[in-house]
Amino acid sequence: MQQLHRASRFNRRAIKVEQATKLVLESVAPGQQEMVPLWKAGGRRLAESLCATSDWPPFARSGMDGYAVRSEDTLQASPDSPVKLRVLNPVTAGGIAAGGVELGSAIRIMTGGVVPCGADAVVMLEQTTDVLLDGLAAVQVKQAALPGQHIAQPGEEFRLGSLLAQSGTLIRPGHAALLGTFGYARVPVFTKPRIAVIATGSELIPVTAQLGAGLIRDSNSGMVAAMIEQSGGIPLQLGCKVDQVEAIVAALVEALDQADIVITTGGVSVGDHDVMAAVMRSIRNHDHDQSEIEASAKPKTVGDHSTVSLPSENLHSSVKEMADPFQSNYEHSTKVLQASLDPSTRLLFDKVAMRPGSPTSAALVNGKLLVALSGNPGACFVGLELFVRPVLLRLQGVSMEEAMPRTVTAILDADWDKGSPHERFVRTRLYTADSILHADPLAFNKSSMLASIPDADGLIRIPAGPRGAAKGEIVEVLLL
Numbered sequence: 001m002q003q004l005h006r007a008s009r010f011n012r013r014a015i016k017v018e019q020a021t022k023l024v025l026e027s028v029a030p031g032q033q034e035m036v037p038l039w040k041a042g043g044r045r046l047a048e049s050l051c052a053t054s055d056w057p058p059f060a061r062s063g064m065d066g067y068a069v070r071s072e073d074t075l076q077a078s079p080d081s082p083v084k085l086r087v088l089n090p091v092t093a094g095g096i097a098a099g100g101v102e103l104g105s106a107i108r109i110m111t112g113g114v115v116p117c118g119a120d121a122v123v124m125l126e127q128t129t130d131v132l133l134d135g136l137a138a139v140q141v142k143q144a145a146l147p148g149q150h151i152a153q154p155g156e157e158f159r160l161g162s163l164l165a166q167s168g169t170l171i172r173p174g175h176a177a178l179l180g181t182f183g184y185a186r187v188p189v190f191t192k193p194r195i196a197v198i199a200t201g202s203e204l205i206p207v208t209a210q211l212g213a214g215l216i217r218d219s220n221s222g223m224v225a226a227m228i229e230q231s232g233g234i235p236l237q238l239g240c241k242v243d244q245v246e247a248i249v250a251a252l253v254e255a256l257d258q259a260d261i262v263i264t265t266g267g268v269s270v271g272d273h274d275v276m277a278a279v280m281r282s283i284r285n286h287d288h289d290q291s292e293i294e295a296s297a298k299p300k301t302v303g304d305h306s307t308v309s310l311p312s313e314n315l316h317s318s319v320k321e322m323a324d325p326f327q328s329n330y331e332h333s334t335k336v337l338q339a340s341l342d343p344s345t346r347l348l349f350d351k352v353a354m355r356p357g358s359p360t361s362a363a364l365v366n367g368k369l370l371v372a373l374s375g376n377p378g379a380c381f382v383g384l385e386l387f388v389r390p391v392l393l394r395l396q397g398v399s400m401e402e403a404m405p406r407t408v409t410a411i412l413d414a415d416w417d418k419g420s421p422h423e424r425f426v427r428t429r430l431y432t433a434d435s436i437l438h439a440d441p442l443a444f445n446k447s448s449m450l451a452s453i454p455d456a457d458g459l460i461r462i463p464a465g466p467r468g469a470a471k472g473e474i475v476e477v478l479l480l
């Protein structure tokens with residue numbers, strides 16, 4: 001029996017990164033929406049596509065301080081032979097002229113003012129001289145004005161009803177300006193997804209604590225929280241939990257209750273205390289049991305998740321397998337976990353064909369996504385970028401395609417001669433030289449290392465194989 005349990009730890013089938021990303025993205029849908037004042041909408045995601053409520057500009061607008069003229073009146077104007085135009089009634093309060101521009105006349109106008117009817121050009125103040133004509137106010141123009149000169153035509157930027165921004169758009173300052181222009185004082189946005197964060201590991205202490213023998217501070221929680229904030233979510237910190245089933249199950253139950261999705265870090269590998277791996281096995285077996293129930297009602301199809309061969313151990317034994325009988329009331333914890341799983345609960349994956357982060361796992365638990373990231377900071381970071389950020393964007397209305405990381409190609413600056421059976425994501429600096437983008441892999445790139453994470457501009461994607469990649473090769477880089 002013990003052998004079977006041991007074997008089940010290694011019975012994990014790696015799926016490709018794209019497939020894993022697709023699975024997590026398909027398991028979430030854009031969330032609720034709310035109205036927020038425009039001045040608080042910056043950085044949020046639009047929940048509806050919004051359109052222009054009028055033409056813009058709404059009237060012919062002067063782009064300069066000067067005189068509104070009829071261009072044909074100025075056709076013969078030159079420095080040697082300036083044209084004199086009578087100055088008619090000045091623009092009234094509100095910037096609207098009382099009358100129009102008539103033959104041989106001009107009206108003084110300010111930047112942004114309504115171009116009076118009859119005028120089809122504005123001459124800049126600097127290019128005019130105030131003079132008298134028959135004792136009355138006049139202006140002298142020394143150059144022919146082109147029709148339309150310094151006038152913004154009504155509707156030239158937007159027509160009534162034209163699209164301003166699509167649902168899912170990140171509201172940047174420019175969008176806020178547009179929305180204000182068209183009278184959107186309150187803006188429909190997606191509610192911020194609430195993401196529970198649990199760090200697992202008995203070696204972890206809170207950031208506030210003093211280091212002790214064998215202890216390290218929990219750096220993943222802060223990193224995950226920062227990524228959540230950066231991607232428009234609200235992190236709910238549940239803190240670090242010791243590698244005991246009941247502590248972690250209790251935290252998961254609380255997290256699933258409070259949050260839209262749950263992220264854990266650590267404990268996903270094959271170690272004796274890797275509790276999240278045991279939880280995932282429990283879910284896999286629960287899923288398997290469900291599949292068997294469903295299979296009795298309908299025939300299995302090829303490629304069906306339920307056809308993956310799994311050891312048929314139950315939730316109890318799989319949790320028991322990793323639990324230290326001296327540390328943990330696993331019977332009770334098992335029941336708590338089991339009682340909290342509904343029939344829709346299923347494992348999405350428990351291994352990804354990538355380095356770092358191959359043990360990264362995900363499940364749908366009671367309709368909520370649970371992503372179990374690796375504890376190694378480098379692997380945790382890559383998992384966040386590949387799986388968590390896209391999910392956060394999707395929850396805020398971004399399309400599946402646009403939620404995926406953006407990629408560029410760059411010239412590799414140094415040999416990466418480490419081959420791998422799985423594709424590898426290498427933290428890199430990006431820079432441009434002679435208009436060519438270069439990827440300069442950062443030092444301290446191991447999964448367990450932190451130092452390169454803050455400096456990374458991208459992740460070089462090195463295909464699986466014995467060779468790695470050579471200096472000068474063109475490589476694909478995921479932008480961070």
Ligand SMILES: Nc1nc2c(c(=O)[nH]1)N[C@H]1C(S)=C(S)[C@@H](COP(=O)(O)OP(=O)(O)OC[C@H]3O[C@@H](n4cnc5c(N)ncnc54)[C@H](O)[C@@H]3O)O[C@H]1N2
Nearest residue numbers: 199201217218219220221266267268269357374375376379
């Ligand atoms: N026998 C095997 N051992 C390991 C395998 C394997 O296939 N066979 N896989 C290795 C790989 S690859 C990885 S990646 C790690 C994954 O380990 P876990 O995700 O289970 O993470 P832990 O064991 O809990 O921790 C790994 C490492 O990271 C540190 N850590 C964990 N949490 C935090 C945190 N919140 N803040 C900072 N640092 C954290 C932890 O102390 C460990 O040093 O497993 C390999 N082993």
Ligand code: MOO
Nearest residue numbers: 356357358379447
């Ligand atoms: O998959 Mo692990 O993250 O290589 O080190």
